[in-house]
Amino acid sequence: MSSSQDYFYALSFGANWGDNLTPLGDNILVLNIAEQNNRPIKIKTFWKIGFSTTILQLFLVTVYFTMHSRETFLIGLIALLVVFATIGILFIFSRYGSEQIKNSINRGIDRFRSSIIA
Numbered sequence: 327m328s329s330s331q332d333y334f335y336a337l338s339f340g341a342n343w344g345d346n347l348t349p350l351g352d353n354i355l356v357l358n359i360a361e362q363n364n365r366p367i368k369i370k371t372f373w374k375i376g377f378s379t380t381i382l383q384l385f386l387v388t389v390y391f392t393m394h395s396r397e398t399f400l401i402g403l404i405a406l407l408v409v410f411a412t413i414g415i416l417f418i419f420s421r422y423g424s425e426q427i428k429n430s431i432n433r434g435i436d437r438f439r440s441s442i443i444a
Contacts, residue, residue, distance in 0.1 A: 339387050346376040346383070385409075 349357055349372055360367050392402025420431045 339383070343380050343383060346380045347373075348376075 345353060349369070353372075357367055357372070388402060388406060392399060392406060416431060419427050423431075
């Protein structure tokens with residue numbers, strides 16, 4: 327794939343993520359229609375959904391770019407392995423670790439959630 331196509335994909339993915347993370351663009355129309363039908367969407371709910379869909383899209387695009395480019399395959403593969411290993415280790419410790427470790431992990435996750443949502 328040529329570099330001009332990479333720029334096109336990067337621009338399209340970036341525009342999509344920006345739309346998911348901000349109540350601008352076509353999201354204003356959705357928020358307005360929901361409010362007119364007495365079903366307003368709170369900003370906190372919008373951020374929760376937008377952030378989670380953006381993280382999913384980032385993951386999918388990372389997998390895509392990792393698999394399509396020979397130059398970045400190793401770097402992308404290492405990044406994916408680090409993410410999966412981190413999630414796996416946190417999952418194992420949160421299930422089978424001591425209570426102190428479980429509480430520490432839960433506090434960290436709660437702090438991360440509150441910093442994103444609040």
